[in-house]
Amino acid sequence: xxxxxxxxxxxxxxxxxxxxxxxxxxxxxxxxxxxxxxxxxxxxxxxxxxxxxxxxxxxxxxxxxxxxxxxxxxxxxxxxxxxxxxxxxxxxxxxxxxxxxxxxxxxxxxxxxxxxxxxxxxxxxxxxxxxxxxxxxxxxxxxxxxxxxxxxxxxxxxxxxxxxxxxxxxxxxxxxxxxxxxxxxxxxxxxxxxxxxxxxxxxxxxxxxxxxxxxxxxx
Amino acid sequence: xxxxxxxxxxxxxxxxxxxxxxxxxxxxxxxxxxxxxxxxxxxxxxxxxxxxxxxxxxxxxxxxxxxxxxxxxxxxxxxxxxxxxxxxxxxxxxxxxxxxxxxxxxxxxxxxxxxxxxxxxxxxxxxxxxxxxxxxxxxxxxxxxxxxxxxxxxxxxxxxxxxxxxxxxxxxxxxxxxxxxxxxxxxxxxxxxxxxxxxxxxxxxxxxxxxxxxxxxxx
Amino acid sequence: xxxxxxxxxxxxxxxxxxxxxxxxxxxxxxxxxxxxxxxxxxxxxxxxxxxxxxxxxxxxxxxxxxxxxxxxxxxxxxxxxxxxxxxxxxxxxxxxxxxxxxxxxxxxxxxxxxxxxxxxxxxxxxxxxxxxxxxxxxxxxxxxxxxxxxxxxxxxxxxxxxxxxxxxxxxxxxxxxxxxxxxxxxxxxxxxxxxxxxxxxxxxxxxxxxxxxxxxxxxxxxxxxxxxxxxx
Amino acid sequence: xxxxxxxxxxxxxxxxxxxxxxxxxxxxxxxxxxxxxxxxxxxxxxxxxxxxxxxxxxxxxxxxxxxxxxxxxxxxxxxxxxxxxxxxxxxxxxxxxxxxxxxxxxxxxxxxxxxxxxxxxxxxxxxxxxxxxxxxxxxxxxxxxxxxxxxxxxxxxxxxxxxxxxxxxxxxxxxxxxxxxxxxxxxxxxxxxxxxxxxxxxxxxxxxxxxxxxxxxxxxxxxxxxxxxxxx
Numbered sequence: 058x059x060x061x062x063x064x065x066x067x068x069x070x071x072x073x074x075x076x077x078x079x080x081x082x083x084x085x086x087x088x089x090x091x092x093x094x095x096x097x098x099x100x101x102x103x104x105x106x107x108x109x110x111x112x113x114x115x116x117x118x119x120x121x122x123x124x125x126x127x128x129x130x131x132x133x134x135x136x137x138x139x140x141x142x143x144x145x146x147x148x149x150x151x152x153x154x155x156x157x158x159x160x161x162x163x164x165x166x167x168x169x170x171x172x173x174x175x176x177x178x179x180x181x182x183x184x185x186x187x188x189x190x191x192x193x194x195x196x197x198x199x200x201x202x203x204x205x206x207x208x209x210x211x212x213x214x215x216x217x218x219x220x221x222x223x224x225x226x227x228x229x230x231x232x233x234x235x236x237x238x239x240x241x242x243x244x245x246x247x248x249x250x251x252x253x254x255x256x257x258x259x260x261x262x263x264x265x266x267x268x269x270x271x272x273x274x275x276x
Numbered sequence: 277x278x279x280x281x282x283x284x285x286x287x288x289x290x291x292x293x294x295x296x297x298x299x300x301x302x303x304x305x306x307x308x309x310x311x312x313x314x315x316x317x318x319x320x321x322x323x324x325x326x327x328x329x330x331x332x333x334x335x336x337x338x339x340x341x342x343x344x345x346x347x348x349x350x351x352x353x354x355x356x357x358x359x360x361x362x363x364x365x366x367x368x369x370x371x372x373x374x375x376x377x378x379x380x381x382x383x384x385x386x387x388x389x390x391x392x393x394x395x396x397x398x399x400x401x402x403x404x405x406x407x408x409x410x411x412x413x414x415x416x417x418x419x420x421x422x423x424x425x426x427x428x429x430x431x432x433x434x435x436x437x438x439x440x441x442x443x444x445x446x447x448x449x450x451x452x453x454x455x456x457x458x459x460x461x462x463x464x465x466x467x468x469x470x471x472x473x474x475x476x477x478x479x480x481x482x483x484x485x486x487x488x489x490x491x492x493x494x495x
Numbered sequence: 496x497x498x499x500x501x502x503x504x505x506x507x508x509x510x511x512x513x514x515x516x517x518x519x520x521x522x523x524x525x526x527x528x529x530x531x532x533x534x535x536x537x538x539x540x541x542x543x544x545x546x547x548x549x550x551x552x553x554x555x556x557x558x559x560x561x562x563x564x565x566x567x568x569x570x571x572x573x574x575x576x577x578x579x580x581x582x583x584x585x586x587x588x589x590x591x592x593x594x595x596x597x598x599x600x601x602x603x604x605x606x607x608x609x610x611x612x613x614x615x616x617x618x619x620x621x622x623x624x625x626x627x628x629x630x631x632x633x634x635x636x637x638x639x640x641x642x643x644x645x646x647x648x649x650x651x652x653x654x655x656x657x658x659x660x661x662x663x664x665x666x667x668x669x670x671x672x673x674x675x676x677x678x679x680x681x682x683x684x685x686x687x688x689x690x691x692x693x694x695x696x697x698x699x700x701x702x703x704x705x706x707x708x709x710x711x712x713x714x715x716x717x718x719x720x721x722x723x724x725x726x727x
Numbered sequence: 728x729x730x731x732x733x734x735x736x737x738x739x740x741x742x743x744x745x746x747x748x749x750x751x752x753x754x755x756x757x758x759x760x761x762x763x764x765x766x767x768x769x770x771x772x773x774x775x776x777x778x779x780x781x782x783x784x785x786x787x788x789x790x791x792x793x794x795x796x797x798x799x800x801x802x803x804x805x806x807x808x809x810x811x812x813x814x815x816x817x818x819x820x821x822x823x824x825x826x827x828x829x830x831x832x833x834x835x836x837x838x839x840x841x842x843x844x845x846x847x848x849x850x851x852x853x854x855x856x857x858x859x860x861x862x863x864x865x866x867x868x869x870x871x872x873x874x875x876x877x878x879x880x881x882x883x884x885x886x887x888x889x890x891x892x893x894x895x896x897x898x899x900x901x902x903x904x905x906x907x908x909x910x911x912x913x914x915x916x917x918x919x920x921x922x923x924x925x926x927x928x929x930x931x932x933x934x935x936x937x938x939x940x941x942x943x944x945x946x947x948x949x950x951x952x953x954x955x956x957x958x959x
């Protein structure tokens with residue numbers, strides 16, 4: 058059975074390591090915060106200017122001056138810090154953030170990513186995505202394996218305007234976990250009940266399959 | 277009678293305008309703060325990280341954490357701000373400081389200045405002087421007209437390693453006030469009792485003398 | 496050095512059609528509401544607005560879009576606004592999209608006298624078109640230039656008569672860099688206090704960057720995405 | 728995210744001969760005294776030290792010079808120190824002098840992932856030798872590159888267990904930028920408090936830039952130029 062958004066988030070959360078600062082993009086990535094493994098401490102950065110982001114506020118306690126990059130009202134953890142946008146991207150560009158998780162429209166087997174623009178359609182802008190993907194050492198893409206038309210989003214080459222080149226390290230989809238390697242997408246894990254064949258069929262880019270591919274372990 | 281250091285400072289203080297932020301270098305420039313004209317409000321920036329520098333502290337009230345760029349203990353005025361060195365030079369480089377007053381070993385008639393290094397002798401470093409002279413729109417040099425050997429410090433060309441090129445706008449010495457113009461040092465005022473002839477003799481660079489040269493008015 | 500002006504009318508004197516303005520804020524958080532309302536009232540046109548976002552249809556910069564007062568937007572993300580979309584697709588509105596970190600750094604550079612710098616953001620994308628590329632530490636970087644504005648309009652929590660500013664929480668965002676980059680910088684504040692009341696150790700924007708300051712008449716502080724947990 | 732180490736010995740673990748260190752402070756103001764004493768004790772040699780100044784003969788970096796532990800100084804002003812002068816004139820010590828604003832900006836750039844930037848400072852002087860020159864706004868600028876260090880060692884007034892730092896008055900100076908630019912950043916503080924005690928709105932160095940923090944055993948805080956007015 059393919060994963061839902063929460064399943065993808067849960068699997069990505071297994072990649073977290075103690076002591077990491079993490080930037081979570083809008084959508085599925087945001088859900089990762091709900092699945093931090095026991096015994097692990099991580100801190101969330103939101104690029105509009107907070108480190109140590111907490112959960113949503115209790116009803117009636119929202120503060121218009123305290124939001125995340127998705128413009129959602131949030132809270133701050135003890136030890137949090139607020140800062141300006143230049144300092145925020147100094148953290149990102151200067152590689153002080155250990156992990157970036159973001160969504161994508163397309164990922165290519167060389168690590169290219171497209172997630173900001175569909176020509177001819179409305180252009181909303183790249184926000185902080187280009188800075189994030191150009192800077193982070195460790196970028197995980199969280200997305201569905203195929204688009205609404207059933208077409209693969211894991212491609213030989215991105216067809217949409219790029220957000221960054223050769224930057225994605227890992228992709229976690231509703232079907233699989235894949236590393237980006239010089240040989241293409243390397244299949245690491247299958248979603249529970251998903252066959253290698255199904256993943257093959259849903260992947261347009263070069264796919265490397267070596268040995269037995271284990272199933273993801275989710276609690 | 278040629279001016280002493282306090283006289284030079286007093287004359288430079290007449291150049292201050294209401295609302296200016298001013299950076300004063302070490303030595304004679306520091307004394308300018310003692311002669312702010314009545315009815316004029318200026319604020320002093322010290323490049324180690326304070327805006328709104330006040331007078332020296334009362335005996336026993338010195339704070340090791342509160343110094344100026346000359347490493348002297350100081351105080352802060354109401355409305356003062358402390359900031360880091362990058363922000364400090366953002367103010368300077370970004371031309372938010374309206375006037376810089378600094379000393380010099382040599383000034384050339386094209387506005388070049390040398391004040392940081394004597395080859396073969398001890399090199400102490402340029403500190404913030406190169407940033408200040410490269411950035412400020414309005415730079416006044418405060419110095420003696422001649423060196424200890426009696427040689428002119430207002431030259432055709434600087435002989436010492438430069439601090440900045442074509443940047444000085446005005447020179448106030450113990451003998452005269454001179455503007456830097458495309459034609460060279462333009463004599464604006466004489467020190468009380470100093471003749472044009474004396475200034476001519478003490479000036480090696482091109483000197484422009486037009487009409488009657490008034491005497492400085494000091495209170 | 497008193498920077499206080501008595502109201503928003505006085506604060507925005509000199510803003511004219513065709514000018515380039517920087518406006519602080521991220522989404523609707525930390526935007527200079529009172530000044531935007533005044534810009535609407537003044538009816539200045541053909542503005543180039545540098546702002547991370549473009550507001551929503553009926554608030555923030557959306558209000559200027561409604562009145563067709565903006566000729567060009569320089570932003571990183573603009574997708575919360577139908578009127579914006581309409582004007583952009585019809586070609587009435589020029590849009591220059593810039594990675595958010597580059598936008599922040601370009602404003603800071605403008606204020607700090609750094610005319611250009613290299614950044615990895617945008618390499619290999621549309622953003623890099625026509626820009627110089629140079630490799631540092633084995634990674635390609637593009638050369639980005641400083642941004643400045645005729646007026647920078649920022650919003651702070653507290654300010655003093657000298658123009659020193661303090662922002663609250665994530666309402667800080669782009670305000671400090673834009674405050675640095677305006678030829679004239681206008682600050683609207685929720686609380687205006689005498690010089691000396693703010694702790695000199697904890698000021699976000701030193702007054703040297705601010706030319707005019709006033710207390711905003713009212714702050715709606717609209718929330719774009721109200722997300723909450725139920726109380727148990 | 729606890730960054731606390733129990734003492735200066737633990738804090739400086741891993742500092743080795745031949746490394747590049749950044750050390751905060753301006754003159755003797757805001758220098759990491761405890762860490763410098765520990766570097767003397769450790770006897771590490773051939774250090775490249777990036778610090779605005781070089782201390783005085785018997786305090787600050789002067790102590791490392793006494794022990795001939797420094798191979799190269801990268802500074803803006805170094806003239807308060809006889810032993811420094813002796814070693815430099817005899818060629819024992821390499822010295823790279825950098826305009827103070829460029830030094831600050833180069834450290835910030837190192838921490839902010841900006842590999843290079845243009846500045847007008849130093850154009851037409853020795854500092855510009857071998858550097859690319861480009862004109863912006865009718866004024867020549869030179870290209871300066873980022874600085875980073877194996878360890879950055881800074882001194883703060885207060886810090887919390889997460890590594891968030893607050894500096895006092897002009898003891899801030901180079902500390903915040905150097906904190907950003909260290910591969911490993913060590914902070915010694917006068918007061919160490921639990922996370923949550925510092926106001927998140929008023930933190931000078933966010934803990935993300937700091938890897939190790941400890942409470943310094945004692946702070947002499949020597950004054951270089953004691954200037955006072957008599958009390959009447």
